[in-house]
Amino acid sequence: MNAIACQVVSIEALTPVVSKVLLAPSAPVHFSAGQYLQLCITATDKRPFSIASIPEQTLLELHIGTPEGDSWSSSAMHHLRQQHALAAPVQIEVGLGQAQWQTDSDRPVILLAGGTGFSYVYSIAMAIAAANQDKPVFLYWGVRTKEALYYQAELEQWAATNSKFRFIPVVQQATAAWSGRTGLVHEAVLEDFVSLDAYDIYMAGPFAMAGVAREAFAEQGGHREQMFADAFAYI
Ligand SMILES: Cc1cc2nc3c(=O)[nH]c(=O)nc-3n(C[C@H](O)[C@H](O)[C@H](O)COP(=O)(O)OP(=O)(O)OC[C@H]3O[C@@H](n4cnc5c(N)ncnc54)[C@H](O)[C@@H]3O)c2cc1C
Incomplete structure (x- = not known):
């Protein structure tokens, strides 16, 4: 190359x-x-x-x-x-990489980011918006402390103006100042969806997160061939 x-x-x-x-x-x-x-x-x-x-x-x-x-x-x-x-x-x-956005899929999308894995899901969320694809997109961003949500305001604004886009920040080590979701980010997804059968799932973050999320999502109906992460090549 x-x-x-x-x-x-x-x-x-x-x-x-x-x-x-x-x-x-x-x-x-x-x-x-x-x-x-x-x-x-x-x-x-x-x-x-x-x-x-x-x-x-x-x-x-x-x-x-x-x-x-x-x-x-x-x-x-x-x-x-x-x-x-x-x-x-x-x-x-x-x-x-092999985990790029699947442009021809009409399935709804779950984007799962751990920490700076946000970079990857941000690109995909923007690409879906730029293509005017009218399908549900759920962006979960897990961080250790709320200060790490560096694009929070922009994403909340985005969600406020696009009914198909949902932004769910998840703080692992929350203080009293945080009133949103807490815990590990993939666990928030498991809590919110009875079945992951219908979804394309894109994920990036610590390799350990990608590993446990893939297994847990598969147990909850997610299809391995509809889960995308370059971390899978490393684990
Ligand atoms: C192809 C590729 C691209 C990469 N691109 C980047 C990049 O653009 N920028 C960059 O900085 N690094 C990049 N990396 C390196 C690596 O992916 C990052 O170091 C990693 O995402 C860092 O995460 P973090 O420390 O921000 O997350 P952390 O702060 O460690 O974790 C964030 C959240 O992830 C979840 N999580 C963490 N550990 C676990 C676990 N054991 N089980 C379940 N959930 C967990 C939790 O919800 C936690 O709050 C890349 C690596 C590869 C292979």
């Missing part, structure tokens, strides 16, 4: 541990909503990141989490910051 040079347009803190990165490709890029890119730090050191934007947008948007002690994503962020400061390009490979 050919690498494409990109300028790092901006790096913005979404939370103390998640950064939004905008990249401007030097040539047209081809990908489907829900695919990921690889940041090529060297010819052999490549790190995958979900693309939060959709193909219709000019810039590529990434959401990169760098929790304490995570050298995997920290070194990717270090590379991006360094190149940004030097106004030098980064190299990416784009259009990777």
Whole structure:
């Protein structure tokens, strides 16, 4: 696969541990909503990141989490910051993954995100909206603390103006200040749907979440061939 040079347009803190990165490709890029890119730090050191934007947008948007002690994503962020400061390009490979949005499906959609897995489901939700597909979309976003819901206001606004779009944030370690859903995000889905038989389910987040969600959803009627996650290739 050919690498494409990109300028790092901006790096913005979404939370103390998640950064939004905008990249401007030097040539047209081809990908489907829900695919990921690889940041090529060297010819052999490549790190995958979900693309939060959709193909219709000019810039590529990434959401990169760098929790304490995570050298995997920290070194990717270090590379991006360094190149940004030097106004030098980064190299990416784009259009990777097998869990992209299934454009020809007319089934309703459940989007399940754990933490920065939100990037992946955000792209798919935007693509469905951009295609004017009039079908129910349920976006579940699980985070450890409510401060990690960095796009909450935008999603609530979206849900307020689109009767087919539901946004369900789920906070794992809730305080008294949180009045919404609590616990693990896949458990909220299990509570809300008697059967998952009818749904296409897209998921991204910690690999452990994808693993337990796939098994639990299958037990509740979900079809494995209608569940999509690039994490499945790693577990
Ligand atoms: C193809 C690919 C693309 C990737 N793209 C990105 C990217 O764009 N950005 C990025 O930062 N990283 C990315 N990664 C790395 C990895 O997916 C992230 O590190 C992961 O999503 C980080 O989650 P988090 O720490 O934000 O979630 P956490 O804060 O750990 O968890 C969030 C929620 O997930 C659920 N959860 C967590 N653990 C469990 C469990 N054991 N059982 C059940 N539920 C659980 C809970 O509801 C929890 O509140 C990617 C990896 C691959 C392979």
